[in-house]
Amino acid sequence: MxxxxxxxxxxxxxxxxxxxxMAALCERSPKYVVVGQCGDGESAFRLISSKRPDIALLDLxxxxxxxxxxxxxxxxxxLQTRIVVMSTRRDRKTVIEVLRAGAQGFILxxxxxxxxxxxxxxxxxxxxxxxxMLELDKIFAQPRLRKPDDPLDQLSAREYQVFSLLVEGLRAxxxxxRLELSPKTVDTYRASLMRKLDIHDLAGLVKFAVQHSxxxxx
Numbered sequence: 001m002x003x004x005x006x007x008x009x010x011x012x013x014x015x016x017x018x019x020x021x022m023a024a025l026c027e028r029s030p031k032y033v034v035v036g037q038c039g040d041g042e043s044a045f046r047l048i049s050s051k052r053p054d055i056a057l058l059d060l061x062x063x064x065x066x067x068x069x070x071x072x073x074x075x076x077x078x079l080q081t082r083i084v085v086m087s088t089r090r091d092r093k094t095v096i097e098v099l100r101a102g103a104q105g106f107i108l109x110x111x112x113x114x115x116x117x118x119x120x121x122x123x124x125x126x127x128x129x130x131x132x133m134l135e136l137d138k139i140f141a142q143p144r145l146r147k148p149d150d151p152l153d154q155l156s157a158r159e160y161q162v163f164s165l166l167v168e169g170l171r172a173x174x175x176x177x178r179l180e181l182s183p184k185t186v187d188t189y190r191a192s193l194m195r196k197l198d199i200h201d202l203a204g205l206v207k208f209a210v211q212h213s214x215x216x217x218x
Contacts, residue, residue: 006033007032008055009034009053009054010037010044010056010057011038012038012039012041012056012059012062013057016039019037019039020037022116025117026120036048036053040062040065041064041067042065044056049077052081054082055084056083057116065180066179071083083105084103084116085103085106086107086109087108090134093152097157099128101157106130107119107131110133151198162189164214167205172187
């Protein structure tokens with residue numbers, strides 16, 4: 001009897017200790033083999049493009065190339081790689097934008113280890129996995145059933161990406177680099193999202209993010 005082929009995994013996480021812990025967790029299962037690790041978005045793109053793993057585990061906060069932009073670039077290559085994103089964020093907008101970008105899984109870093117393996121199992125079989133710690137009925141509710149006037153729903157996907165990076169403390173030039181946009185374009189998105197949220201300065205933007213549990217400070 002031929003041995004069962006293991007499912008290959010690439011782990012991309014900025015923090016070495018966390019990355020190695022995730023890789024070790026994967027390796028504990030006889031089903032998975034980690035074929036590469038890296039700590040930033042640009043390295044992840046090169047690694048995944050060359051290794052073409054069955055699953056890529058990506059941290060939403062990857063430096064150098066924003067995670068959602070990385071997913072878009074990978075999808076353009078028509079890889080069969082299934083993508084699972086891990087994050088500390090719990091809000092509906094983040095989950096929806098991750099899935100819209102082309103990921104098949106979303107897990108919380110605060111969740112138990114079994115959620116990671118459950119996500120791998122389900123996405124490897126062609127399904128979609130979202131952490132059961134989230135209120136799925138609210139995340140996927142029809143517009144008429146959702147909480148009215150959620151200000152984040154006003155933002156386009158790109159505006160939300162710019163918003164997310166700005167509240168992490170990045171300057172416009174750094175945001176532009178991660179999203180592969182010009183600084184002028186980032187300024188345009190920033191002005192538009194601030195107008196939609198009725199916020200007039202960066203301090204107000206950060207305060208809004210904290211109030212909506214979108215930063216580690218929340």
